[in-house]
Amino acid sequence: MINSRLEEELLRCPPGTKAALLSFLETGNEADLETFARGILARNIDDEYLPILEAGGEELKMVDDLGIDSLGMTEIAMNLEDALDIELIDDALKSLETLGDVKRHLLKRCAAKAQGEN
DSSP, rough: OOOOHHHHHHHTTTTTHHHHHHHHHOOOOHHHHHHHHHHHHHHHOOOGGGGHHHHTTTTBBBTTTTTTOHHHHHHHHHHHHHTTTTTHHHHHHHHOBBBEEEEEHHHHHHHHHHHTTT
């Protein structure tokens, strides 16, 4: 279920972000997870990086390509944790360099949650 803080954050994300989240939670579709994660990233990066995010693939680097600093990554992680009801460990976050790394880590954490390991 989406709490009021997350609902407010999702309102500030690109259109389709909330729908992608709800679809992922229902179906587990990886494409929906990526759409949702991109929406959260778009909400938390400077406007100048939006075209890069929109055009780039899984090789996009969080720091070098999208300008995300440690504070931004913390905010992103909090939103992802709230939305997916998972815990993202700080040490693991430091090793997530690309969009693909983030996606794979989220899938891993969601799978662990589904198996009762979260």
